[in-house]
Structures are given as structure tokens and as C-alpha cells.
Amino acid sequence: xxxxxxxxxxEVAVTSExxxxxxxxxRDELGLKGAKLGCGLEQCGxxxxxxxxxxxxxxxxxxxxxxxxxITTVEGLADDPTGARVQAAxxxxxxxxxxxxxxxxxxxxxxxxxxxxxxxxKTVKDALAPNICRCGSHPRVLRAVEExxx
Ligand code: FES
Numbered sequence: 001x002x003x004x005x006x007x008x009x010x011e012v013a014v015t016s017e018x019x020x021x022x023x024x025x026x027r028d029e030l031g032l033k034g035a036k037l038g039c040g041l042e043q044c045g046x047x048x049x050x051x052x053x054x055x056x057x058x059x060x061x062x063x064x065x066x067x068x069x070x071i072t073t074v075e076g077l078a079d080d081p082t083g084a085r086v087q088a089a090x091x092x093x094x095x096x097x098x099x100x101x102x103x104x105x106x107x108x109x110x111x112x113x114x115x116x117x118x119x120x121x122k123t124v125k126d127a128l129a130p131n132i133c134r135c136g137s138h139p140r141v142l143r144a145v146e147e148x149x150x
Contacts, residue, residue: 003064007032008076018064023047025063026073034074034103038132045131048104049073055104055111057130074103082117082148083110089148090141097135105131109145117149 003014007030016025026032026049038046040059047059050072077083086109089095096102105128112119112127119127124145133141 003067005063005066005071006069007071008073009079014063016063019062021060022049022058022063022066022071026058032073032075035107036100036103038100043130043132044101045104045108046101048107048131050077050107050111053111053114055108072107074106077106077110080110080114082114086110086113086144086148089144093140093144093147095137095140095144097133097137101131101133101135105133105141109141109148113145113148119145119149 003016003018005012005014012030014025014029016029023035023037026035035049035058036046037059038044042057042060045057047057048055049058051066051069072080077087086106090102090106108128108131112124116123121142124142128141
């Protein structure tokens with residue numbers, strides 16, 4: 001069955017079954033490998049993408065529930081001024097260790113700074129609570145967020 005999704009600014013026809021979780025469509029059908037499959041249970045944030053400006057997990061919800069919505073993956077963030085700034089700040093602060101959680105974190109930080117460009121530290125920490133990093137790169141992530149605000 002054909003399903004049309006709007007991903008990174010373009011209409012994309014996909015052929016995966018409509019109940020396939022979005023992350024499998026992104027990674028396996030469309031080759032967008034930025035979002036990672038971690039827990040698969042909406043518990044770790046590794047699979048986050050922007051959906052109409054909100055950071056949401058893509059590992060459980062079926063692809064057809066994203067019809068008519070604007071999906072932006074980490075691959076598409078460079079076209080957004082906030083997303084580009086966040087990506088650059090993550091690079092300049094080496095805010096990744098193994099990197100598995102990084103795409104989800106970049107998406108979550110972008111969503112936060114788009115709606116609250118001057119978010120204080122507590123707000124940042126609260127917003128990033130769903131994004132788990134086992135390496136412990138949180139201090140560098142927080143420094144990257146501060147730079148991305150400027
Ligand atoms: Fe989706 Fe962990 S893989 S939240």
C-alpha cells in the first residue's frame with residue numbers, strides 16, 4: 001500500500017506497510033539512518049524526529065499516523081537556522097561519545113530552542129530528560145546548548 005509522507009520538506013511516497021513504525025520507514029526504505037533504534041519502546045529518545053516542530057519518538061507509532069504532518073529528521077536540520085546552529089554547537093563541543101543518542105539529542109535541542117530560544121538550564125535539562133546517554137556526554141551537551149542559544 002502506498003503512503004505519502006512529508007519528510008525534510010519533500011513529499012515522499014513510501015511502500016512500507018502503513019502500520020510499520022516510522023523509524024523503519026526512515027532507515028530501511030528511505031535510507032535516512034540518522035535516527036537510531038535504541039529501546040524501541042519510546043523510552044530512550046535515540047529515534048527522535050521533529051513532527052510539526054515537536055521532538056517525538058519514531059520507534060513505535062505507525063507511519064500512517066504521520067500523514068499530513070511535517071517530519072524533519074536530523075538529516076534535514078541543516079536547512080533550519082536553529083537546527084544548523086545546534087548541529088554546529090554539538091560538533092564544536094564534541095557533544096557525543098559513542099554518538100548513538102546524538103541525533104535524538106540534536107532533534108530535541110532544536111525543538112526546544114525553536115520554541116524557547118532562551119531556555120534556562122533547568123528547562124533544558126527537563127526537555128532533554130527523555131534522551132538517554134549512557135556515555136555521560138551530558139555536560140558537553142549542555143555546553144553545546146548554551147552555544148546554540150547565542
Ligand atoms: Fe525510540 Fe528508544 S528507540 S525511544
